[in-house]
């Protein structure tokens with residue numbers, strides 16, 4: 126309504142102008158400007174529409190021989206049958222022994238570098254000393270628990286049904302782990318040697334932050350003075366229907382990941398009897414603080430990499446959304462409004478806060494002296510934990526609520542899409558999967574690469590496994606699975622990537 130009122134008021138000024146001196150000129154100029162803006166808007170929309178029509182997106186899943194395909198998938202299903210839930214040392218040790226037996230060439234020809242903790246670090250030397258920097262391929266061996274979830278397939282038996290491997294870790298992250306090892310095993314069997322040094326790093330506790338695995342591995346690599354031309358870790362996948370558009374598959378390459386921090390809010394009030402309460406209790410103040418944080422989300426920003434992501438995703442959009450994207454950055458506010466219900470996408474436009482754990486009184490008739498809450502923040506590039514702490518403190522400064530930062534991992538750097546690392550991965554995607562668009566994006570969740578930040582300027586978080594939204598949605602949930610065809614094509618991707626180095 127306000128908008129319509131403002132429009133009407135502007136129109137009245139405009140109409141009144143005609144009678145003024147120079148009014149006709151001013152109005153003519155205004156009209157011209159409006160027409161030029163509309164023309165530009167339409168022209169940019171049409172130009173993007175034309176480009177979209179010429180964008181080819183086909184997902185071609187290469188297939189190995191039938192025997193190879195069966196052998197590779199059986200091996201993945203065996204990997205899934207180990208319940209390597211983070212912290213289960215016994216299962217992890219059995220799994221590591223199984224890896225050595227199942228990929229004998231990898232473990233006999235590559236050097237297993239000593240590393241504290243349960244992580245694995247292997248080195249595949251290039252026979253010639255060349256100019257090229259080394260490459261690091263990563264995955265993790267641990268999985269999240271499956272208890273308390275409604276599985277229709279057993280989570281740790283590695284069941285293969287309808288050419289799909291079911292079980293915890295099939296996609297996150299044993300598909301990637303076995304994919305890398307299987308590719309190296311095949312190449313070694315063919316007598317292949319890499320064109321530069323290749324390191325393989327497999328963490329043992331990625332799901333709880335990587336302190337025991339990736340952190341130790343990173344230290345070892347730093348001690349050796351290594352700097353990588355590419356670090357490729359798990360991340361965003363190949364979507365068979367990007368943004369839900371059936372005939373638009375795309376490889377999403379995570380060029381950055383958001384940081385995260387946890388803040389503790391503590392509200393304080395006098396303890397006492399609940400029969401004689403003050404107007405606001407500690408719980409009341411805490412609730413007010415949480416409501417305030419929820420109703421004052423941080424301003425949205427469009428990072429250049431997200432603009433690139435949206436432009437390349439345009440073929441998957443409807444014409445209205447596409448027109449908005451074509452006219453970025455001018456249409457930014459409209460875009461933010463239009464995507465506010467898409468939680469996955471809107472999380473990539475700003476740092477977010479979510480209250481997760483609460484603690485308050487211990488009895489129904491006792492006023493607690495303190496009430497506290499944990500607020501989990503996901504930090505977008507450009508913000509830091511310290512900045513968010515300052516923001517929360519200023520937002521709540523008139524309440525008897527203190528804010529402290531419990532933990533913080535600042536956001537990663539953004540890998541340049543024109544750089545060598547991105548281009549290497551893009552080249553291998555195109556060689557393996559045909560005319561598949563590569564789209565850079567930001568990972569809303571974390572990976573082991575947070576420990577590898579200083580080791581390379583070219584870090585890509587990507588799993589070369591083609592999955593539907595339903596398959597992706599089962600990660601960390603019940604009935605996690607991976608179609609065998611996606612997996613075997615993934616192995617071929619790693620082979621192609623290694624051959625290109």
Ligand SMILES: [Zn+2]
Nearest residue numbers: 297298331359
């Ligand atoms: Zn993972």
